[in-house]
Every structure is written in C-alpha cells, then in structure tokens.
Amino acid sequence: MDINKKELVETLTKGRDSAKKLQNLLSQKVDDDGSASVGDLVTEISQSFYGSLLVLNSPNSSEFSRVPVSSPCSGDQIPTPAKGRRGCYKRRKTIDSRMEVSDTIEDGYAWRKYGQKEILNSNFPRCYFRCTHKQGHGCKALKQVQKLEDGSNMFHIIYFGHHTCPHTPTSSKLGGFDLDCKNSNNHHNMSNSPSTIAKDHIDPSIKQEDQSNNVSSAPSSPSLVWKERLQDEFEYFKNNDSFGDISFDDIVFS
DNA sequence: TAAATTTGACCTGC
DNA sequence: GCAGGTCAAATTTA
Numbered sequence A: 001m002d003i004n005k006k007e008l009v010e011t012l013t014k015g016r017d018s019a020k021k022l023q024n025l026l027s028q029k030v031d032d033d034g035s036a037s038v039g040d041l042v043t044e045i046s047q048s049f050y051g052s053l054l055v056l057n058s059p060n061s062s063e064f065s066r067v068p069v070s071s072p073c074s075g076d077q078i079p080t081p082a083k084g085r086r087g088c089y090k091r092r093k094t095i096d097s098r099m100e101v102s103d104t105i106e107d108g109y110a111w112r113k114y115g116q117k118e119i120l121n122s123n124f125p126r127c128y129f130r131c132t133h134k135q136g137h138g139c140k141a142l143k144q145v146q147k148l149e150d151g152s153n154m155f156h157i158i159y160f161g162h163h164t165c166p167h168t169p170t171s172s173k174l175g176g177f178d179l180d181c182k183n184s185n186n187h188h189n190m191s192n193s194p195s196t197i198a199k200d201h202i203d204p205s206i207k208q209e210d211q212s213n214n215v216s217s218a219p220s221s222p223s224l225v226w227k228e229r230l231q232d233e234f235e236y237f238k239n240n241d242s243f244g245d246i247s248f249d250d251i252v253f254s
Numbered sequence B: 001t002a003a004a005t006t007t008g009a010c011c012t013g014c
Numbered sequence C: 001g002c003a004g005g006t007c008a009a010a011t012t013t014a
Helices: A004-032 A037-057 A061-065 A177-183 A208-214 A224-241
Strands: A097-102 A111-117 A124-129 A142-147 A155-160
Touching: none
Parallel strands: none
Antiparallel strands: A097 A155, A111 A124, A124 A142, A142 A155
C-alpha cells in the first residue's frame, strides 16, 4: 500500500468514525419522531466508506489511481473500420469511477445493456450497461454490475463517468421507491424511464416474482440489515485475502 | 416497427 | 496468450 493510499484509508476511516458519532447523536431523534431518513443517511455514509475501503483493499485497487487515458482513438489515429473489423476503440480505464455494493440494481436512471461477460473464477457474469441517452445526449455514463458470490443477493456495481443527459433520476435508494411505486403497479416498471435494469439482467435465475418483492422486502432497519450484509461480504473477501489485516470493525460500525 | 437484449466476435492491456 | 471490455448483427419484446 503506497503512502497516498494509506492516507486515503485513514481519511475514510476518520470520516467513518464521524458518521458513527453522528449516528449516535441522532439515534434518539430518530426514535422520537419515527423518521428513518437519518438512519438511511447514516447507512448511505457507511455504505460509501465501505465501498471505498473495499476498492482500496482489493487486489486491483491500483487501477483506480491510474491517470485516465484520453478518448478512444485519440491523437491522429483515425478510425478505419476495415472490412470485417470493428472500429477503433480504447479499452476504458477507470475514469471517474465509483463503486457500490447494493442489494438493488435500480438507481432510477435508464440503462441499456450492451454486453455481458463470464468472469474467470466467478459464478456470475458481469453485465455492462450504458446510459440509454448516449445516442441522443451523448451521455457517457457507464455501469458494470456483477452479483456477489456469497449468496447474499447483493450486487457489486461500478459506475463510470457521470450522466450528462438532462434526464433526471426517477428514483433513488434515498426515498425514490415511492415515486417508482406510484408509477408502476406491476413489476416491469421500476421507474418511468425508458429502461431500467431488472435483476434478472444480471442473474437470470431471478424471476419476475422475485423482483416484485424487492420494494416490499426493503429492510425495516437499514443500518442493522446493512451491517449483517457487510459482515457476510467481509467474510467472503477476507477468505479471498482481499482485506489484508483490516478487521470487520475497522470497516463498519460496531 | 422501434427499442432493448442477447451473444459471438473483435480489440486492448497485461 | 489470456482475460476483460466493447461492438454490432441477430433476436426478442412491447
């Protein structure tokens, strides 16, 4: 681990501790007014720190510190789609990437699946999505989704770039479900966007019946459920030596 | 019939 | 040479 990475881990750890203090301070207020928004917020913060630490401690974390390359076919190279060959393109580096581990694939944006790949030593394929509005608005947002193999029904999601399309999110994990539910009485439409991702795009074994239960099965206590899931994932990554000497308590709230 | 998904081939980085 | 990322034709869906 180089110095910058170490500093980043320390910074994230500090932020995590601050979030923990915030949780403690606000927990009474949450109980008083019955609102779950604070808990959800803390869960989100925890989730962000967890994801960052996960990335930093993953074997491939060095990729995230690479300098982004310029656009495909940069320089004076002109795409010359010779007969029988595809156009020139550069393999994407991790430009402006962020990672999430989530139990839902839905983020309110419209995504179009453009590829799926079997990954070595992985039971589940990795699916590749780009923004539906790439054509119309040149939106360069990309997303990779892969199901975790620990049986927790969680998904490892990596976003690349940002949405530049005028399309606004129709839902989010911070309260967007109501909007979605209003717009859809059936399981096909998680939002009113042209196309959103269903879980069976990633794991064909997940049927529509299962999807219809996604919203209703939302955890009543997000922080607790999230911690349980983190622990499961931690055990999984620990078994794969992805965490080195970092303990579970170093990553999530106790 | 347009849009979305599937899937095999192509391409790049390691 | 291999694994992973992307393309694009074929197929499916609404």
